[in-house]
Amino acid sequence: MTGQTAALVTGAASGIGKCVVERFAADDRHDVVACIDIDPAVTEVADELGAGVRAYECSVTDYDAVGAVVEQVEANAALQSVVNNAGTSRYAWIGDLDPEEWHEILDVNLTGQYNVAHHATPPMFEREEGYLVNVSSGAGQHGSASGGVHYSAAKAGVLGLTKGLAKQLAPHVRVNCVVPGLIDTPLTTDSGLWDEDAIAAFEDDLPLGRVGDPDEVARVIEFCCGPGAAYVTGSVLNVDGGGALS
Ligand code: NAD
Numbered sequence: 001m002t003g004q005t006a007a008l009v010t011g012a013a014s015g016i017g018k019c020v021v022e023r024f025a026a027d028d029r030h031d032v033v034a035c036i037d038i039d040p041a042v043t044e045v046a047d048e049l050g051a052g053v054r055a056y057e058c059s060v061t062d063y064d065a066v067g068a069v070v071e072q073v074e075a076n077a078a079l080q081s082v083v084n085n086a087g088t089s090r091y092a093w094i095g096d097l098d099p100e101e102w103h104e105i106l107d108v109n110l111t112g113q114y115n116v117a118h119h120a121t122p123p124m125f126e127r128e129e130g131y132l133v134n135v136s137s138g139a140g141q142h143g144s145a146s147g148g149v150h151y152s153a154a155k156a157g158v159l160g161l162t163k164g165l166a167k168q169l170a171p172h173v174r175v176n177c178v179v180p181g182l183i184d185t186p187l188t189t190d191s192g193l194w195d196e197d198a199i200a201a202f203e204d205d206l207p208l209g210r211v212g213d214p215d216e217v218a219r220v221i222e223f224c225c226g227p228g229a230a231y232v233t234g235s236v237l238n239v240d241g242g243g244a245l246s
Helices: 016-027 041-049 061-074 099-127 150-169 196-205 216-223
Strands: 004-010 031-035 055-056 076-086 130-136 173-179 234-238
Touching: 004 016, 004 061, 004 099, 016 031, 016 041, 016 076, 016 130, 016 216, 031 041, 031 061, 031 099, 031 150, 041 055, 055 061, 061 076, 061 099, 099 150, 099 173, 130 150, 130 216, 150 173, 173 216
Parallel strands: 004 031, 004 076, 031 055, 076 130, 130 173, 173 234
Antiparallel strands: none
16 A cells, blocks of 8 residues: 555546546545546546546446455555445336336445445445445435336435444444435436426425535535544435425
8 A cells, every 4th residue: 555545436427426526636635536437438537637536437236346446446545535426317107117127226326335335445444544425315315206216215225324334334434425406417407307397396496496516415525525524424414405394
């Protein structure tokens, strides 16, 4: 080990994950920022941000591939911050939700977070230092009209995963969960899950009256990965414009 430190961000090619990587690249807290995404665009993100930011094109559902990434990163730098952000959502009426679709959404949104936590957190625990942030969704707290029940179930699982890990990894690794509300990312705008009228109606009911910007979520994730969060673990932080109030 070289004395260098690293961050690992999944779902780093787009939206919230990309904003987290940009913040880590700028804040100088880590020497290496490892970016995992299934989308080849992750390489462009890393290239744009320059030295220290490295792309790994793989799926969080691939247990061995995730392990190999963690091993490569840890060979040169000690992981300090890990952000379990990769996710995908689709709508399916329960009667049409076949087992394949169910498992696919559970695999990406929940098992993917286990894969990363399993490989990445034991070294942090041994070094007695580290931060893990799991990204859930309001769908996991109160269901969702736009996402399927598989997405809600997976995101509720993330809350349980967070609480369990926070207890297991205490007092060395802080484990927290960030819960975005409706955020302006491709997941919302390009997925066909939300049309303009539905977004306008949603904003009308929301205390802060607007959809969130992905960097507004990223800055809370960044906070959870630093000394400001020294006494925060097992917490669920909603970043949702007041959506959790209704
Ligand atoms: P996004 O689509 O912009 O980004 C998600 C990224 O995850 C993409 O780059 C995608 O390629 C990647 N990804 C998908 N499957 C993957 C896999 N198997 N392995 C590795 N990478 C994979 O969406 P976003 O809004 O930035 O979503 C980030 C997180 O926030 C997700 O967990 C999502 O469920 C959660 N979230 C988003 C919203 C929202 O309104 N945008 C609301 C609640 C929760």
